[in-house]
Amino acid sequence: MTRFGLLITSGSYSCQTLSSVLSFVTAAVKAGHIIDHIFLYQDAVYNIAADIDLPSDEPNVSILLAQFCQQHDIALLFCVTAAEKRGITSAKRPAINGYVAAGLAEFAMRQAQIDKLVQF
């Protein structure tokens, strides 16, 4: 059993990243591993914009990932500074439900409690 941390630094609607993340965590949990946290940094914070509006025949992977993390008690965090710099979140505009604002310090502290960091 391995305890994983995930760092997401790329991707939004324009690329496959979050879909790959969902595949990875689904397979890891199924195989009996533990996902300690998923941390969104740099342009990955575009994934948490609450105003994302997709056609009904396109799955919203941000929401699917949030649901998976809630079911499996995985900390799903985003860097609040990176999000605010990009205008993704503010006091009036919170992130998609399930994504928790955090600082780089929380990401840094969590590195002490994982076996492997995987970056997407």
Place this chain on the structure above:
Amino acid sequence: MRNILVLQQHSPFNSSHGREALDLALALAAVEHNVSVLFRGDAVYQLLSTNDHADFKLKAYSRSFKLFSLYDIEQVYVCAASLGERGLKPEQLAFAAEPLAQNAIVDLLAAQHQVVTC
């Protein structure tokens, strides 16, 4: 405490990668991890001096590299081959990162618990 390498790969001003990598390195060091930083590829341009210019509006964040020692980040390296490919010499750098040959970079990577690519 973990050995964590922050791998800088991007040029200084085309994107926010370098700036956000700096923030991340300092945050990791602030909670007592053993942080190393390696500049490779176009990231070596981050180590050159910056001039103030009225027409250039981006923050010269690379001047904050002097904070590394304040945060006890003593292992700051630059890929010697990346410098050579760009016609740069270590003595031209505004921040004196230690040049590493490829085999030393292999050893550096092997010594890490975690590598963060920025």
